Structure formats: C-alpha cells, structure tokens
Amino acid sequence: MNGIKGLGLGFSKASSRLHFFSLLLALGSFVWGYNVGVLASVLAHPGFRETIPGYGPYRRGLITAIYYLGTWLSYVFFSRPATDLLGRRYAAMVGMSVLCVGQAIQAAASGSVALGMVIFGRVVSGLGTGIVSTSVPLYQSEIAPAQQRGRLVVLNHVGFVAGLASGFWVGYAITFWNDSHGYLNGWRLSVSLSFIPALFFFVGVPFLHESPRWLVEHGRPDEALKALQFYREGSFTPSQIQSELTDIKRNVSAYQATSLKKWTSLFTNPSWFSRLWRAALLHFMAQMCGATAMKYYLPELFRVLGLSPRVSLLAGGIESTLKIGCTVLEMFVIDKVGRRVTLAVGAGIMAFALLINGALPLAYPNNTNRASDYTCVVFIFIYSLGYSMGFGPAAWVYGSEIFPTAARARGLSFAASGGAVGSIIVSQLWPIGIAELGSKIYFFFMAVNLACVPIIFLLYPETKGRPLEDMEVLFGGYEGGTPSTTSLLLADDREDGNEEDEENETLGRPLLSDGSGIAR
Numbered sequence: 001m002n003g004i005k006g007l008g009l010g011f012s013k014a015s016s017r018l019h020f021f022s023l024l025l026a027l028g029s030f031v032w033g034y035n036v037g038v039l040a041s042v043l044a045h046p047g048f049r050e051t052i053p054g055y056g057p058y059r060r061g062l063i064t065a066i067y068y069l070g071t072w073l074s075y076v077f078f079s080r081p082a083t084d085l086l087g088r089r090y091a092a093m094v095g096m097s098v099l100c101v102g103q104a105i106q107a108a109a110s111g112s113v114a115l116g117m118v119i120f121g122r123v124v125s126g127l128g129t130g131i132v133s134t135s136v137p138l139y140q141s142e143i144a145p146a147q148q149r150g151r152l153v154v155l156n157h158v159g160f161v162a163g164l165a166s167g168f169w170v171g172y173a174i175t176f177w178n179d180s181h182g183y184l185n186g187w188r189l190s191v192s193l194s195f196i197p198a199l200f201f202f203v204g205v206p207f208l209h210e211s212p213r214w215l216v217e218h219g220r221p222d223e224a225l226k227a228l229q230f231y232r233e234g235s236f237t238p239s240q241i242q243s244e245l246t247d248i249k250r251n252v253s254a255y256q257a258t259s260l261k262k263w264t265s266l267f268t269n270p271s272w273f274s275r276l277w278r279a280a281l282l283h284f285m286a287q288m289c290g291a292t293a294m295k296y297y298l299p300e301l302f303r304v305l306g307l308s309p310r311v312s313l314l315a316g317g318i319e320s321t322l323k324i325g326c327t328v329l330e331m332f333v334i335d336k337v338g339r340r341v342t343l344a345v346g347a348g349i350m351a352f353a354l355l356i357n358g359a360l361p362l363a364y365p366n367n368t369n370r371a372s373d374y375t376c377v378v379f380i381f382i383y384s385l386g387y388s389m390g391f392g393p394a395a396w397v398y399g400s401e402i403f404p405t406a407a408r409a410r411g412l413s414f415a416a417s418g419g420a421v422g423s424i425i426v427s428q429l430w431p432i433g434i435a436e437l438g439s440k441i442y443f444f445f446m447a448v449n450l451a452c453v454p455i456i457f458l459l460y461p462e463t464k465g466r467p468l469e470d471m472e473v474l475f476g477g478y479e480g481g482t483p484s485t486t487s488l489l490l491a492d493d494r495e496d497g498n499e500e501d502e503e504n505e506t507l508g509r510p511l512l513s514d515g516s517g518i519a520r
Contacts, residue, residue: 012234015148021208022140022152026159027201028092028132031099031194033163034170035125036295037320038190039064041171041313044299045187051114057431059115064296064427066119070102070126071133072420079131080410088139088211093202095131100198102128107191130420133396134412141400142211142408143231146467150334150397157393158327163197164295165320171299172313213405213468216248224248247469248405255406265407266414271476272407278460279399279415282343285452286391287422289350290445293430294383301380304434305361305373319381326388338464339394343456346390351449353383358442395419401463402471 042048043063049055052063074095082091102125109117137156144152170193174186209231215224225245232241266276294301298319302312334342356379364372403411433441461474 014230014232014235017233018144018148018152018231019155021143022155023159024201024204024208025092025136025139026155026162027197027204028096028136029156029159030163030166030197031096031201032129032133033160033165034167034194034197035099035103035129035163035191037164037167037316038171038194040168040296040299040316041174042187042190043296044171044309044313045174045190047183047185048187051109051187052118053112053115057435061428061431063118063122064292065424067122067126067129068292068420068423068427070123071130072126072417072424073123074127074130075134075413075417075420078127079134079416080413082131083135083138083409083413084214087214088135088142089205089208091135092132092139093205095128095133095135096198096201097128099125099128099132100195102126103191103194107188126420130413130416134409134416137396137400138408138412139208139211141397141468142213142405143209143227145232145235146470147335147465149401149468150339150464151331153397153400154327154331154334154393156396157388158324158331161320161323161327161388161392165317165324168298168313168317168320172310172317175310175313212245213248213252213408216245217252217405221245221249244467247467251469252405255404266411271472272403272411275402275471275475276411276414279402279411280418281455282391282395282398282460283415283417283419284422285448285455286395287419287426288445288448289347289387289391289452290354290383290426290430290442290448291387291391292423292426293445294380294387296427297430297434298380300431300434302377305376306367306370307377315377319384322381323384323388323392326385327393330389330393333389334394334397335464338462339398340456340460340462343390343394343460344453346386346388346392346394347449347452347456349386350383350390351446353379353386354442354446354449357383358439358446361439398460398463401466401468402475404471405468 043060052059079091079095082094086094102121102123105121105124106118107121109115109121137153140153140156141149167190170190174182174190177186209227210223212224212227212231215221215227225241228241228245229238232244236244266272298316299309299312302315303309307315330342357376360372360376367373399412399415400408430441433444463471463474466473
C-alpha cells in the first residue's frame with residue numbers, strides 16, 4: 001500500500017521531469033494567453049481603429065466573439081480527432097501551427113478587406129487554440145501521479161496568465177512607439193511577437209514521450225511502460241510503475257470490451273453523460289462569471305474609471321502579472337483543499353468584487369470621487385485573484401481528469417465548447433451592457449458567481465487524490481462496474497485495518513460504493 005501512496009514529491013528525476021515538461025507544454029497556453037492579452041491593447045490602438053472601417057462597440061464585440069466561434073468549432077469537430085489520432089504531443093503542434101497562421105493573417109490585415117482578414121484570422125486562431133488548449137492539459141493530466149495532477153495541470157494556466165501579462169506589457173510598451181511607423185504598424189508587431197514562444201514550443205515538444213495512456217490505447221504497451229518509467233523514475237518502484245500500467249491497460253481493455261465506441265456514447269451512456277454535463281457546465285460558468293470581459297476589455301474598464309489610455313495598459317499589465325502569482329499559489333493549494341473549495345471560494349471573491357464595481361460608480365457617478373474610482377480598480381485586481389485561484393485553472397483540471405482514457409479527449413473537447421459558448425455570450429454582452437447600462441452590468445455577473453457556489457457543492461463530486469482509472473467510483477464505471485486495481489488494493493488495506501481511514505477521509509468519499517455514492 002505504501003507504493004500506491006507514494007506522492008512522487010521532492011527533487012527526484014521524475015518530479016523534475018514532470019515539472020519541466022509541463023512548463024514546456026505550458027508555452028502552448030502562453031501563446032494562447034498572449035494573444036488574449038495583446039488583443040486588449042490592439043483593440044485600443046489608434047492605428048488598428050483606423051485600419052478597421054466603421055470601428056465601434058459592435059465591431060469590437062464581433063472581433064472578440066468570433067474567435068470563440070473558432071474555438072467552439074475546434075472543440076466540437078477537430079480537437080478530439082487530432083488528440084486521439086495524432087497523440088497529445090503532435091496534436092498540440094498542429095494546433096500551434098494553425099494558431100500561428102491565424103495570427104499572421106490578422107497581422108497582415110489592411111485595406112478594404114481589413115475587417116474580413118481580422119475576422120478570418122481570429123477564426124483560424126480559434127481553431128488552433130481549441131486543439132492546443134485541450135491537448136496540453138490532457139497530456140499533463142495523463143503523465144501526472146494522482147497526488148500531483150492538480151498542480152501539474154495548473155501549470156497550464158500559469159502559462160496562460162504569463163502570456164496574458166506579457167500581452168498587456170507588450171501593448172503598454174508599444175504606446176511609446178508613437179511615430180508614424182508605430183501608429184501604422186505597432187499593433188501588427190504586437191500580434192506577430194507571439195511567433196517567438198511558438199518557435200520554442202515547436203523545438204521542445206518532439207522531445208517529450210507520448211502519453212502512456214494514449215500509447216496503451218493504440219496498442220503500444222512497451223512504449224507506455226518506458227514513458228511511465230521516464231516520468232516515475234526515482235519516485236516510484238518498478239512494481240508500482242507496473243501496477244499503474246496494469247490499471248491503465250485494464251481501464252482501456254474494459255472500454256474496448258463495450259459498445260462505447262461512438263462519440264454519441266458521451267450522451268447515451270449515463271456515466272459518461274454525468275461527467276460531460278458537469279464539465280461543460282463548469283467551463284460555461286468559468287466564462288459567464290465575467291472573465292472573458294475582464295481579459296479583453298480591461299483597459300477600457302480602467303479608462304471608464306478615469307485612467308489614461310497608457311496608464312490603463314500599465315494597470316492591465318500589473319493586474320495580469322499578479323495573476324501569475326495567484327495561479328502559482330493555486331498550484332500548491334488545489335491538491336490539498338480540493339477542486340470544489342477553490343472553485344467556490346473563487347466565485348465568492350469574484351461576486352464581492354463585482355458588487356463593489358457595480359455599486360460605487362452608481363453612488364459616485366462621472367468620476368466625481370477619485371477614492372471611489374481607485375477602490376474599483378483595486379477590486380478589479382481582487383476579482384482577478386478570485387478567478388486565478390478558482391475557475392481559471394480548476395475548470396481545466398476537473399475536465400481533464402474525470403473522463404476515462406478512451407473518451408478523455410472528446411469529453412474535454414465537448415466540455416470546453418461550453419466555455420466557448422460562454423465566451424461568445426460575454427464578449428458580445430459586455431461592451432453593449434457597459435454602453436447601455438453602465439456599471440449595472442456588474443450586478444448580472446455578480447449574480448452568476450453567487451449562483452455558482454451552491455451549484456459547485458451540490459453537483460460536483462470531489463476528485464482530488466484519485467487515480468484517473470478510479471474516477472468510475474464517483475461517476476459509475478463501464479458495463480460491469482469493475483473497480484480498478486488501485487481501488488481493490490485500497491479496499492483490501494482498509495479491510496485489514498490499516499491507516500486507510502485517513503486517506504478515505506481525505507478523498508472525501510468511500511473508495512468502493514454499492515451505488516449510492518455514484519454521482520448522477
């Protein structure tokens with residue numbers, strides 16, 4: 001039993017490799033975050049506004065939202081085939097290639113077709129982002145030991161917020177390039193700089209081992225064993241590694257013995273559908289909480305509070321940089337307190353911050369009280385704290401771990417499409433809401449966050465510390481309902497009266513259930 005409880009912590013070869021390669025993969029999310037962050041400054045750049053004919057709130061909302069149409073199409077139609085057929089690594093590289101093509105199209109936009117090129121480029125970038133944003137957390141989730149999985153998948157979000165901050169800082173720096181060339185091409189340079197981290201991503205990813213779970217699913221168990229040995233060396237004994245491989249093979253074989261081969265099984269199989277709707281709703285809530293607006297329209301929100309355009313970009317860079325620290329802190333918290341607590345606490349913090357930002361401008365309209373305006377700026381920062389320690393990383397952690405191996409790629413892809421739908425709604429709703437309702441629009445998103453808290457505690461089982469092959473204990477298993485090898489070992493030790501009661505308490509649910517503990 002001590003083997004199963006090994007956490008792989010410390011400075012072993014395995015731990016170093018896991019963290020290094022998870023950081024390397026996070027470059028994919030860095031590019032994604034950079035493109036989000038830099039667009040906020042691009043939308044405010046005078047040269048860009050002059051390039052786009054008839055630029056205004058509606059076209060600004062269209063340019064923002066159309067990107068999420070691309071991600072939605074990718075999640076539904078392309079990301080699952082790419083990650084399942086090509087493997088997690090090469091799918092990420094294909095996605096990055098498509099994303100870069102989209103960025104190049106946007107940077108080249110000019111003339112009477114400028115709006116069309118930007119829209120088309122945004123859709124193409126969204127298609128690539130959809131593949132990258134699912135293949136990277138899938139890989140991180142599938143190579144991580146159970147007790148470190150949350151931390152390693154959160155590294156994906158660390159990459160995202162680091163890219164987001166870099167995008168804001170680049171946008172701020174471009175404001176100092178104020179000659180005629182900067183006026184015309186500053187925003188194009190901002191967009192094009194994303195090719196630099198993408199190049200490092202292309203160079204590094206081929207050196208990774210493929211996901212052992214993907215290798216087993218594709219009939220390559222010897223390579224899967226080598227991959228597991230590479231990511232467990234020094235932290236787990238050979239027998240422990242072999243036991244993990246046995247669980248993976250058992251999980252995949254159980255799936256292959258069933259009729260759950262079509263994508264429609266996600267909707268027709270009760271166990272899989274119970275995971276799908278939870279993950280999709282979680283991603284939807286992660287965007288409906290207002291995060292999309294805070295990412296894309298942050299400089300605009302600061303300007304409404306009386307900050308100058310340049311200072312608004314500076315404040316956006318500071319806010320996004322603080323997110324990095326908050327997300328790193330989340331890395332060390334999520335595997336200790338669990339997914340549900342971080343999600344609920346984060347939603348509560350965001351709701352309170354939105355309440356302040358909605359109420360103070362009504363009490364002191366038209367920037368008549370500078371203390372009120374600065375308080376709103378501070379609470380925008382506090383909102384970011386809540387998001388970076390809640391929905392931001394935890395939605396991806398939860399969605400990447402609850403599906404069985406054979407359905408993990410398509411399950412996460414369909415789930416993430418819920419987030420794309422939420423992003424489309426928010427990116428269209430926010431600029432119009434601010435223009436028509438002013439700060440009252442904050443109350444709508446405050447209500448969404450408050451509603452999320454009971455939903456999380458009532459509908460979402462805790463998953464921290466559970467092996468991926470053991471999720472059927474929470475959601476129901478394959479036909480036959482056979483528990484994993486890990487579950488049987490844990491149950492045996494509990495029957496022997498060993499110290500498993502403490503572990504069971506940590507996991508939050510009985511390890512073996514007669515059915516009453518299964519989430520529906």
